Amino acid sequence: MKNNFIFIGMPAVGKSTVGVVVAKRLGMKFIDTDLLIQEQENRLLREIIADVGEDGFLRIENQVNRDVNAENAVISPGGSVVYCEEAMQHFKEIGTVVYLKASYQTIKRRIRSPKKRGVVLREGQTFKDLYHERTELFEKYADITICEDGCRIEETIENVLDAVESLGK
Template sequence: MKENLIFIGMPAVGKSTVGIVVAKRLGKRFIDTDLLIQEQEKKLLREIIAEVGDDGFLKIENQVNRDVKAENSVISPGGSVIYCEEAMKHYKEIGTVVYLKASYQTIRRRIRNPQKRGVVLREGQTLKDLYNERVPYFEKYADITVCEDGCRIEETIENVLNAVRKYNKNAQKTRKKPGWKRPRPKK
């Protein structure tokens, strides 16, 4: 059973809001990696992006997330972390990745103005384009998917807790099967 939970998903799905409450309910520490990036760079995210561009920001985001040392924590990285291969490999090794899924319509309703929300869109890219681009990555990395369409925040939190319990229970059953051996870590 991996003791860390890592939340991924589009902006406005509640990675931080849900993450904080889930961390408290499970007696875990909460880590917001956007705050770690801002602390390291001593600038706001939008200032970093304005200074180094999207690619430069992704390099910083990859490095900060890849270097997160966490035990018994709930980690909320920024939505673009899924583009950071090293960071996602690290997260898959140290925890269970939970995809907070919401339909485009739900995201659009929550994000009225993407620029004010701090959503980085490339020249000519729409929020719908970004959504369509990211969903396959979220699905690729997710160990657990929790759909929050039509749910209040309290329901999403309960759904996450139930899904994590079920996932951990199934993981324990798998480990107890006769002939099963713990895989050796890759070097």
């Protein structure tokens, strides 16, 4: 059953904000998989990363997202889910992947401190490097791409709704 929408994109593109409203407008459930991870592990994402490192976190993220069993839901995973191949394959099977795309400038403006946002950078990696690395993966997995540069949140929501309705849902 491919009746879910999975929102991917960088932190601060509005996966949760847009996701909740889209779910409400379409009469669907909303699932934030970062919350599922925190629930399963019984601690905050940054505490998990501090304890098990980035690779350990990605293993947990892959497992939680791969195990999402949902119907008629808007699913919002964390930005790093695109590194989790099994999870992304699972999402492609159970739904339509919607990439909320924003330019590096837009995201940089929205995220003043990537670290406070829980964005994990590898040794020597800049936020810009991370942006380009992930963008390739987002584009690889996306079924629909919604560009939100120069859009207010309401416009992004309308653009997403227009795109998913044109799928004949």
